[in-house]
Amino acid sequence: MNIIETLQNAVKKALKELKIEAGEVIIEHPADLTNGDYSTNVALVYAKELKIKPLEFAQEIKNILDVQKIKYIDKLEIAGTGFINFYLSQEFFDENIEEILKQKENFGSSDLGKNKKVIVEYSSPNIAKPFTIGHLRSTIIGDSVANILQFLGYKIIRDNHLGDWGTQFGKQIVAIKRWSSIEDVKNSRNLPAQAGQMKTLVDLYVKFHQETEKNPELEDEAREWFLKLEKGDKEAKEIYDITVEASMKYFNMIYERLDIKPFDTLHGEAFYEPMLKGVLEDIEKAGIARKSEGAKLIFFENEKYPPLMIQKKDGATLYATRDLATDKYRNKEYGKDTLVINETGVEQSLYFKQIFEIEEMLGYFAKKNRVHIGHGFIRSKDGKMSTRKGNVVWLEEVLDEGVARAKVINEDIAEMVGIGAIKFNDLKREAKQNIIFDWDEIVNLKGDSGPYLQYSCVRARSIVAKAEVVRVKLLQSCRSLTLTTVLERLLYRFPEVVYRAGKEYAPHYIAQYLLEISSAFNNFYAQNKIIDKDDPASAYRVVLTHAFSIVIANGLNLLGIKIPEKM
RNA sequence: GCUCCCGUAGUUCAAUGGAUAGAACAGAGCUCUUCUAAGGCUUUGAUGUAGGUUCGAUUCCUACCGGGAGCACCA
Numbered sequence: 001m002n003i004i005e006t007l008q009n010a011v012k013k014a015l016k017e018l019k020i021e022a023g024e025v026i027i028e029h030p031a032d033l034t035n036g037d038y039s040t041n042v043a044l045v046y047a048k049e050l051k052i053k054p055l056e057f058a059q060e061i062k063n064i065l066d067v068q069k070i071k072y073i074d075k076l077e078i079a080g081t082g083f084i085n086f087y088l089s090q091e092f093f094d095e096n097i098e099e100i101l102k103q104k105e106n107f108g109s110s111d112l113g114k115n116k117k118v119i120v121e122y123s124s125p126n127i128a129k130p131f132t133i134g135h136l137r138s139t140i141i142g143d144s145v146a147n148i149l150q151f152l153g154y155k156i157i158r159d160n161h162l163g164d165w166g167t168q169f170g171k172q173i174v175a176i177k178r179w180s181s182i183e184d185v186k187n188s189r190n191l192p193a194q195a196g197q198m199k200t201l202v203d204l205y206v207k208f209h210q211e212t213e214k215n216p217e218l219e220d221e222a223r224e225w226f227l228k229l230e231k232g233d234k235e236a237k238e239i240y241d242i243t244v245e246a247s248m249k250y251f252n253m254i255y256e257r258l259d260i261k262p263f264d265t266l267h268g269e270a271f272y273e274p275m276l277k278g279v280l281e282d283i284e285k286a287g288i289a290r291k292s293e294g295a296k297l298i299f300f301e302n303e304k305y306p307p308l309m310i311q312k313k314d315g316a317t318l319y320a321t322r323d324l325a326t327d328k329y330r331n332k333e334y335g336k337d338t339l340v341i342n343e344t345g346v347e348q349s350l351y352f353k354q355i356f357e358i359e360e361m362l363g364y365f366a367k368k369n370r371v372h373i374g375h376g377f378i379r380s381k382d383g384k385m386s387t388r389k390g391n392v393v394w395l396e397e398v399l400d401e402g403v404a405r406a407k408v409i410n411e412d413i414a415e416m417v418g419i420g421a422i423k424f425n426d427l428k429r430e431a432k433q434n435i436i437f438d439w440d441e442i443v444n445l446k447g448d449s450g451p452y453l454q455y456s457c458v459r460a461r462s463i464v465a466k467a468e469v470v471r472v473k474l475l476q477s478c479r480s481l482t483l484t485t486v487l488e489r490l491l492y493r494f495p496e497v498v499y500r501a502g503k504e505y506a507p508h509y510i511a512q513y514l515l516e517i518s519s520a521f522n523n524f525y526a527q528n529k530i531i532d533k534d535d536p537a538s539a540y541r542v543v544l545t546h547a548f549s550i551v552i553a554n555g556l557n558l559l560g561i562k563i564p565e566k567m
Numbered sequence: 568g569c570u571c572c573c574g575u576a577g578u579u580c581a582a583u584g585g586a587u588a589g590a591a592c593a594g595a596g597c598u599c600u601u602c603u604a605a606g607g608c609u610u611u612g613a614u615g616u617a618g619g620u621u622c623g624a625u626u627c628c629u630a631c632c633g634g635g636a637g638c639a640c641c642a
Contacts, residue, residue, distance in 0.1 A: 026583085028583065028585090030585095031582075031587095031589075032586080032589090035586070039585095039586090041584095041585065041586095041623095044622065045622090048622060054622070079586070080587095081585085081622080081623075083585080126642075163642065166642075168641085168642085269642095292639075293639075293640085295640055297639070305570085306570080306638050306639085307638095309639055309640060311640090312639095313640065318640075318642085320642095322642095345636090346571090346572070346635090346636065349571065349572080349636080350570075350571070350637050350638070351637080351638095376572085376635085377636085409605070429580055429581085430580090430581090432572065432573080433573080434573080434634095436579080440592095441578090441592080444592075445605055446591085446592075447579095447590090448579085448580075448591045448592085449591085451605070452591095452605070452606095454605095455603080455605055456606090459603050459605095459606085462603065463603085467602080470602090508581085515590070516589090516590080519590080519607095522606055522607065523607065523608090525602090525603095525606075525607085526598090526604090526607040527607080529601070530602060532602090566603090567603075567605085
């Protein structure tokens with residue numbers, strides 16, 4: 001039984017003695033450590049019913065709890081307007097630290113998600129289009145969410161839903177045929193390494209849109225070529241294959257640099273193409289679609305949402321149809337109880353609400369098993385980056401810039417530090433927040449940053465290593481030798497933080513916690529000489545440092561941030 | 568026009584309906600003969616406006632004001 005349940009039960013028992021049948025008893029951490037480790041507000045909640053003052057009622061409850069002697073609780077206090085605060089005992093902290101040292105990289109993990117499957121769909125770049133800064137956010141956040149859920153015991157399927165089908169390939173083919181050639185694309189080596197071909201393709205795509213403004217019939221030409229591609233035309237297929245190959249090379253380079261975990265499935269839209277007919281039949285059978293102005297749309301009860309188009313008037317399908325096919329497939333392949341998470345930009349929020357609603361109507365997935373994590377925009381001064389306007393920001397250049405800035409600190413690990421800084425900048429705040437892109441803030445090596453955390457972790461590890469060298473004698477127990485530190489009072493919370501981050505699909509809780517505990521560690525470090533052979537308490541300080549290094553390393557791991565050996 | 572999200576310190580962000588609203592950067596002042604000073608300590612400074620619900624509201628509700636996004640053949 002965990003400590004929170006213990007406290008809840010103790011409080012409930014006390015209330016029962018006072019003849020109160022309590023519903024939910026809330027046990028939470030006080031905002032300020034000076035108010036103890038846990039607290040409850042039951043006195044405030046129930047005092048009104050009894051028509052007595054909260055403080056008096058709190059006193060009554062406290063009297064009963066004092067007699068009970070709750071395990072791991074040292075001290076009870078009444079504070080504020082009637083809160084009852086619990087202080088954990090040194091025995092609790094000692095056992096917790098033993099636990100951390102024993103479990104090491106598993107500390108904070110659980111089997112909460114045992115036998116449950118989760119598909120996390122993220123990154124999902126489009127073939128022959130740039131890997132944008134938006135895809136970067138999706139990749140970083142999606143990877144971290146998957147890490148966290150995996151740590152909580154879920155079986156994770158990491159899915160990259162590539163945009164590898166659709167009318168844009170008609171455009172691409174037209175552009176290559178008109179202004180370039182297959183050979184040209186193959187041979188384009190004018191730009192660095194793998195990026196060369198990719199940049200040529202994107203330039204052509206941008207050019208297509210510029211030319212269309214003067215010459216609208218290009219659109220018709222593109223539609224024709226896409227039709228040919230769908231029918232298996234040889235030339236169309238050849239050009240298509242080259243664009244896919246060039247794009248994948250580029251994407252894989254980015255993934256390698258970002259050091260994200262490999263994807264389990266890479267089913268693009270083309271993969272689901274053959275299943276579209278089945279989806280349209282399901283919709284027909286369910287009778288939820290209506291024709292309007294020639295196109296087929298699904299309308300929602302009471303106009304809860306605007307209608308969603310699932311088939312164009314020319315019979316062609318849309319992204320929505322392909323997404324529905326995707327989840328029909330997932331239902332079959334992984335089972336209806338699987339949790340399906342999509343990480344995309346917030347601009348798709350309404351769209352996903354509509355999709356979830358429809359999937360419930362069709363019986364693919366219940367709404368409770370569908371999650372959309374929407375990330376906000378990254379803006380520069382010139383506004384949102386757009387493929388069509390040609391205002392493309394190349395991701396590899398973004399990564400290079402971060403790494404270049406990290407070089408000032410340490411040439412050898414600049415890649416690790418620069419990438420870590422970029423990742424942490426995305427993960428330290430709520431996903432839905434917009435980010436104003438500012439290099440001075442992102443790779444600022446001070447403050448709330450990735451490098452600060454990397455530094456704190458490396459520093460702690462280096463102290464532990466040194467302690468081993470000078471052979472500080474590690475005592476079995478040093479209870480009488482130490483006072484409880486802030487560090488101890490934060491360390492045990494790590495599993496709670498991971499749990500919350502997983503439950504809310506929000507890595508920023510972990511990021512914020514790591515900042516807080518690192519600050520506590522650095523404070524501890526500044527105030528104590530940790531290694532001192534002549535001081536018996538030194539052993540405990542080393543152990544504490546060791547425990548900290550484990551917790552921060554586990555946290556950084558979940559965020560997908562690498563830890564250098566030296567810094 | 569309708570819908571959703573966001574308005575917290577000079578700036579960038581936190582805060583599970585709770586206690587004195589936390590950090591970081593920037594500003595002011597300290598702090599390295601000390602295991603990593605990329606650190607630590609002190610200090611200045613904030614909930615858009617007006618109501619409502621509540622013992623208690625940054626959090627929930629209503630209206631308004633600012634900013635962003637979405638809403639029929641894109642993905």
